Amino acid sequence: MLRHELKFYIASATARLLELRLAQVMQRDRHTDEFGGYAIRSLYFDSLTAASYFDKVEGLDNREKYRIRFYNRSLDYVCLEKKAKIGSGCIKTSTPLSAVDARLLCSRSFDEVEGDSPLIREFLFRRRHENFRPYFYVDYTRKAFCYPLGNVRITLDSDLSVSPFSEALAEKGGFGKCVLPAEHTILEIKFDAFLPPFLSALFEDIPKVACAISKYCLCFEAQLKEYV
DSSP states (O other), X not given: OOBEEEEEXXXXXXXXXXXXXXXXXXXXXXXXXXXXXXXXXXXXXXXXXXXXXXXXXXXXXXXXXXXXXXXXXXXXXXXXXEEEEETTEEEEEEEEEOHHHHHHHTSTTGGGOOOOOHHHHHHHXXXXXXXXXXXXXXXXXXXXXXXXXXXXXXXXXXXXXXXXOOSOTTOOSOOOEEXXXXXXXXXXXXXXXXXXXXXXXXXXXXXXXXXXXXXXXXXXXXHHHTTO
């Protein structure tokens, strides 16, 4: 099913107020830690010509990107994801990976992956025939809330940073080059057919700037500046 996505920049001080509101009426995501959030690390893949980046920049209606994602710098739960934009809607496809297969997929030994799912087969085809390769890590902190009616998911993302690719997927240490200023938070509102009016009302008085935000593109451009 196609999902709707609304994205905004809001002030981090405002995000803290909004978090309190959301916590009153929604459930926190299962990855949430004792501090109310969790760390996300995504390893993005693209072609040698950066097709996924330029498809987004050029505003193509139909486009795709692939990533390996895990949480809190742990490989206990890893997944391969494909994010597809189709017109005004989005579809995310995901399949679990073992830590071994995750490391293989981003190495030159990707043909040794033992996992077998339609998404893995599709991804391996692109690795073999379209020169897909790992580009960089995108890290950020997320506070996420869920509501079953309308399959609503609302997230507050901060501390966005980018790091060069290395095969040590879950390496500890710093979070690379800062991409999002500390005073900014990214608000994302995702839902299926509708957004319940009482949830929509939570945002009416929140100062926000609507924007077609792509963390991948922001980090791609931040990395590019390093070489210009």
